[in-house]
Amino acid sequence: MHHLKSTSWWPTSLLLSGPLLVLALVVYLFGGEVLQRILIVLFINLTMVLGLQIFMGNSGVVSFAQIGFMGIGAYSSALFSMSPQAKAMALRNLYSFLVPVQVPFVVAVIIGGIMAALVAALVGYPLMRLSGAAAVIATFALLIIVHTVLINWSEVTNGPRTLFGLEAYTTLWVSVASGILFLILALWFKETRLGLQLRASREDEAAAASIGINIVWVRWIAFVLAAFVTGVAGALWAHFITSFSPLAFYLPQTFLIISMAIIGGSASVSGAVVGAVAVTAIFEGVRGIENAINISTVFPFTVSGLTEVCLSIAMILILILRPSGILGSRELPT
Amino acid sequence: MIQNNALTLHVEEITKDFVGLRALEDVTLSLHRGEILGLIGPNGSGKTTLINVITGFLKPTRGRVRVGDTDITGWPPHRIAHVGLARTFQTIKLFRGLTVLENVEVAAVSAGLSRPQARERALWALERVGATHLATIPAGALPYGEERRIEVARALASRPIFLFLDEPAAGLNEQESDTLLEMLTPLPRETGCGMLIVDHDMRLIMRLCHRLHVLNYGRTICEGTPNEVRHDKEVIAAYLGSGRRMLPC
Ligand SMILES: Nc1ncnc2c1ncn2[C@@H]1O[C@H](COP(=O)(O)OP(=O)(O)OP(=O)(O)O)[C@@H](O)[C@H]1O
Ligand SMILES: [Mg+2]
Numbered sequence: 288m289h290h291l292k293s294t295s296w297w298p299t300s301l302l303l304s305g306p307l308l309v310l311a312l313v314v315y316l317f318g319g320e321v322l323q324r325i326l327i328v329l330f331i332n333l334t335m336v337l338g339l340q341i342f343m344g345n346s347g348v349v350s351f352a353q354i355g356f357m358g359i360g361a362y363s364s365a366l367f368s369m370s371p372q373a374k375a376m377a378l379r380n381l382y383s384f385l386v387p388v389q390v391p392f393v394v395a396v397i398i399g400g401i402m403a404a405l406v407a408a409l410v411g412y413p414l415m416r417l418s419g420a421a422a423v424i425a426t427f428a429l430l431i432i433v434h435t436v437l438i439n440w441s442e443v444t445n446g447p448r449t450l451f452g453l454e455a456y457t458t459l460w461v462s463v464a465s466g467i468l469f470l471i472l473a474l475w476f477k478e479t480r481l482g483l484q485l486r487a488s489r490e491d492e493a494a495a496a497s498i499g500i501n502i503v504w505v506r507w508i509a510f511v512l513a514a515f516v517t518g519v520a521g522a523l524w525a526h527f528i529t530s531f532s533p534l535a536f537y538l539p540q541t542f543l544i545i546s547m548a549i550i551g552g553s554a555s556v557s558g559a560v561v562g563a564v565a566v567t568a569i570f571e572g573v574r575g576i577e578n579a580i581n582i583s584t585v586f587p588f589t590v591s592g593l594t595e596v597c598l599s600i601a602m603i604l605i606l607i608l609r610p611s612g613i614l615g616s617r618e619l620p621t
Numbered sequence: 622m623i624q625n626n627a628l629t630l631h632v633e634e635i636t637k638d639f640v641g642l643r644a645l646e647d648v649t650l651s652l653h654r655g656e657i658l659g660l661i662g663p664n665g666s667g668k669t670t671l672i673n674v675i676t677g678f679l680k681p682t683r684g685r686v687r688v689g690d691t692d693i694t695g696w697p698p699h700r701i702a703h704v705g706l707a708r709t710f711q712t713i714k715l716f717r718g719l720t721v722l723e724n725v726e727v728a729a730v731s732a733g734l735s736r737p738q739a740r741e742r743a744l745w746a747l748e749r750v751g752a753t754h755l756a757t758i759p760a761g762a763l764p765y766g767e768e769r770r771i772e773v774a775r776a777l778a779s780r781p782i783f784l785f786l787d788e789p790a791a792g793l794n795e796q797e798s799d800t801l802l803e804m805l806t807p808l809p810r811e812t813g814c815g816m817l818i819v820d821h822d823m824r825l826i827m828r829l830c831h832r833l834h835v836l837n838y839g840r841t842i843c844e845g846t847p848n849e850v851r852h853d854k855e856v857i858a859a860y861l862g863s864g865r866r867m868l869p870c
Binding site: 478479480483484486487489490491493494495496497498499500501502554616 | 676677678697698699702703707708710714715716717718719723724726727728730731732735736739775776778779
């Protein structure tokens with residue numbers, strides 16, 4: 288009876304996090320500041336795409352709303368981490384009871400995640416009945432709504448203007464910790480009872496219902512968990528970039544993480560990791576080329592949007608050649 | 622799950638209308654625990670529709686479905702599953718991206734077991750249907766003949782009190798059908814479940830079922846033991862009209 292070894296999440300955890308840790312260590316010891324910053328972005332992107340994977344990968348339902356949760360995480364963590372003085376400078380109309388509030392960075396990040404999860408919990412339940420094209424449209428609408436609120440709620444966001452004055456708390460090791468932690472979380476979640484039920488519902492909704500799976504409920508839990516992870520990623524990003532406006536949490540960023548999920552293969556956590564690494568590499572590489580062209584006076588023109596073009600081409604190629612992504616639904620090392 | 626061995630499933634005067642078509646009309650039947658009831662009838666007579674109504678996939682236009690004293694009419698399928706009703710599908714619906722073992726295990730998990738317990742239960746169910754050797758294969762890669770067995774195992778893994786099988790013998794040859802018969806016959810006795818089986822394989826139905834219920838154009842035309850039904854004039858006429866042979870023996 289016991290010849291079947293139980294599905295386990297830790298070998299994959301080790302296999303995926305090992306190389307990432309080595310990469311981080313090498314860059315930390317020998318890389319310059321530019322490389323370190325790229326790596327921080329990589330680990331934050333990784334956190335974000337893991338958030339997407341937890342929901343989309345397991346449920347098979349596409350969510351375009353994630354970056355909205357990133358924005359909520361960014362702004363709400365900022366409100367709790369900034370000093371009263373900084374707030375007085377940057378947020379002149381902030382509600383007075385919020386001005387003196389300041390908590391340690393880690394707490395602020397968790398608050399960012401919780402706020403995103405709360406919003407997801409409140410608006411998510413009716414959305415979870417949808418799948419396919421309807422889910423795409425509805426979650427896209429949610430992204431637009433969150434964006435509109437961020438732009439107009441100037442008391443807490445400074446409106447469409449840039450919010451500045453955050454401390455750069457997100458170091459390389461903070462981003463690494465987040466990436467690895469949520470990597471393990473995502474792998475573990477897949478193998479929980481709920482994760483298994485969610486994956487079954489992805490494969491066949493009728494059969495899932497017939498064995499007693501409450502599809503709306505399991506999707507909702509994953510949606511809320513995913514929003515938490517994405518909110519944390521947003522909070523970390525906010526304390527890395529230190530000044531931003533609501534525009535940072537809109538279509539380009541959405542496109543970026545969706546392309547990571549699609550290129551790597553969203554059905555597996557390994558795919559999410561591969562996607563995050565590949566897309567960040569393409570993105571930073573092409574941006575470097577773009578900058579070089581624009582700075583040099585050799586060419587009589589400047590270029591912009593090259594990164595988006597290259598990512599689009601990569602995504603189209605993947606969709607044609609390997610529709611389920613580089614890794615598909617396989618977890619390494621299988 | 623409802624724990625009462627005396628429980629009976631009652632289908633009371635079920636009528637189901639589709640647009641421009643009455644698929645079921647005033648169908649009444651009951652299913653006891655430990656018994657095997659065959660639901661037969663020509664193509665399009667409403668057998669699948671009745672299973673869909675009982676398991677919550679369709680809401681009846683009129684009529685009730687009760688399990689003991691619990692009225693489950695109109696409940697969503699996942700709630701009905703938690704009462705202890707399990708089913709298979711005429712058009713196979715496996716979780717193709719999951720392994721065979723996961724397919725069965727997720728049913729046990731959904732019935733409330735922990736993952737280690739669910740694994741034990743899944744291995745038990747796979748053994749019952751003789752598919753232990755397929756456990757690690759992705760369900761999407763199964764040969765056609767094996768798929769239905771995995772669906773039966775999945776339904777069994779929740780330890781249902783009532784089990785509904787929609788054409789489990791479809792596509793099987795005589796020998797495979799005999800294997801299925803051997804596998805299904807002891808189940809109600811050993812697990813205490815009541816079993817309702819739909820199939821066109823009369824060799825199987827006649828040997829397996831304790832009682833038969835015959836539908837034609839959505840209406841009950843006959844009820845009784847296999848022997849009674851076999852000689853019923855209306856049943857013979859219905860099957861003659863459909864071009865299917867009713868009596869293999
Ligand atoms: N969802 C639906 N919408 C409209 N009509 C339907 C629907 N499902 C079934 N029907 C019709 O209801 C009638 C009964 O169909 P049902 O599938 O229950 O028959 P069946 O006895 O299972 O037949 P078979 O032996 O071919 O499986 C048929 O005329 C069928 O076309
Ligand atoms: Mg049918």
